[in-house]
Amino acid sequence: MERNPIEGFSKLTKEEKIHKIISDYLDGDETYRTILQQYWNQQPELQKLHDEFSENTISNFYMPYGIAPNFLIDGKLLALPMAVEESSVVAAASKSAKFWLTRGGFTTTIINTKKLGHTHFIMNxxxxxxxxFFNFQLKERLMESTNSITENMRARGGGILNIRLIDKTQELPNYYQLKASFNTVDSMGANFINSCLEQFGQTLREEVAKSDHFSDQEKESLQIVMNILSNFTPDCIVRAEVRCPIEDLNDESGISNSEFAWKFKQAVTIAEIEPFRATTHNKGIMNGVDAVVIATGNDFRATEACAHAYAAKDGKYSSLSHCSIEGGVFRFWIDLPISVGVVGGLTNLHPLVKFSLALLGKPTAQELMSILAVSGLAQNFAALRSLITTGIQKGHMKMHLLNILNQLGATEAQKQYFVNYFKDKTVTHHEVITQFNQLKEQQI
Incomplete structure (x- = not known):
């Protein structure tokens, strides 16, 4: 079916958008309208709020919102909110939290909170x-020109920390940067940083134009390419760790404490040296991090981009987590670069985000950084613990069992049968389908 471009789609009402999509893309099948409407919030005010979070909205896309309890973090007992659709993520986090609850819990350290942004420009x-020119004229003017923008942030203890001129001409002819560092206190700070950077670009243009330091030709060569924050924040970093004597590991898998510790460290070392393993290893870490990032109304895409850039900072993609065994002590830790906020954006608007932050004791941005690092470390510990003992599929597929049964249209009685059937067996997709077909024949 040949389609024509949709003109003025953003100006249509929600109902008109739905009608247009169904008629042009779904052969006029009105059952899709019912699907969309099933996910509307029944409170009109709340649905209007959701509609205004983004553009061209026609429904809501829900994710499960779970709780991982018993996290002892820096001496405080917390329950972590996790918005995630992947089976076993919440269960794995909860299992790790329970394991470390009686072994001292998780401890964290904020190493730095510096965020970065750049004015990228070309000048011959x-x-x-x-x-x-930068040292004796421009730098001071850049700070002065942003005083009105930074006033409120400075009152809260943040603001612009430093501005540097970076020479990038060896990589791209005539390319320079104004590289600025910021402290945005409890906000993620994207709008604040970008506003400052745009003012930098304007001030740079104005100061170059009136300066007698450059020739007319040099002035004319100035081109401001862009002003934008960086989601790579290697100086906004938190460490989370767990440790205990090897004899206290007491894993339930049946292997000795020393063998568990040795295999665990080998697994981490493999992820440190092998990018193919490191990619999956770090993906598991981000399962835990992203789930809490989403639940607290932060930007999981920025978090992902930063974490993976950091994992490759030394020229080779590597593990975000590390392990050591020294003096009979098992230590497992993560250094996570992460930029999040607890004010601004969805944190003041989305009801479940407000709930999440209240559940966490209304943390500061630094406290939330710690919680996120712990969530990632807990997820990683659970995955590695399974990999070196029973294997990852045993626990994961048991959690995935209900998804398979729902796809097959199983009744509640059939679901209960399968939960009991696989209590002491490994779940496989093939075995579930085979047993399900046998049940149907027996009309159970």
Whole structure:
């Protein structure tokens, strides 16, 4: 079926958008309208709020919202909210939390909270001339020009920390950066940082134009390419760790404590040296991190981008977590670069985000950084613990069992039968279908 472009789609009402999509893309099948409407919030005010979070909204896409209890973090007992659709993530986090609850819990350290942004520009000028201009004229003017933007942030203890001129001409002809670092306190700070950077670009243009330091040709060569924060924040970093004597590990899998510790460390080392393993290893870490990031109204895409860039910072993609065995002590930790906020954005609007932050004791941005690092470390511990003992599929497929049964249209009685059937067996997709077909023949 040949389709014509949709003109003015954003100007249509929600009902008109739905009608247009169904008629043009879904052969006029009105059952799809019912699907969309099933996921509307029954409170009109709340649905209107959701509609205004994004553009061209026609429904809501729900994710399960679960709780992982018993996390002892820096001496405080917390229950972590997790918005995630993948089976076993919440269960794995909860299992790790329970394991470490009696072994001292998780401890965290905020290493730094510096965030970065850049004004990227092209200028055909000798570097030493531009550097002199920056040091003796421009830098001070950049700070002055943003005073009105930074006033409120400075009152809260944040603001612009530093501005540097970066020479990138060896990588791209005539390319320079104004590289700025920021402290955004309890906000993620994207709008604040970008507003400052856009003012930097404007001030740079104005100061170059009126300066007698450059020739007319040099002035005309200035081109502001873009002003934008960086989601790579290697200096906004938190460490989370667990440790205990090897004799206290007492894993239930049947292997000795020393063998468990040795195999666990080998598994982490493999992820440190092998990118193919590190990718899956770090994906598991981000299962835990992203679930809490989403539940607290933060940007999981920025979190993912930053974590993976950090994992490759030394020129080779590697593990975000690390393990050591020294003096009979097992230690497992993660250094996670992460930029999040507890004010602004959805944190003041989405009801479940408000609930999540209340559940966590209304944390500061730094406390939330710690919680996220712990969630990632707990997830990683659970995955590695399974991999080196029973294997990952035994627990994962048991959690996935209900998804398979729902796809097959199983009744509640049939679901209960399968839960009991696989209590002491490994779940496989093939075995579930085979047994399900036998049940249907027996009309159970």
């Amino acid at each position: 000028v000798e570097t030493h001339k531009l550097l002199h």
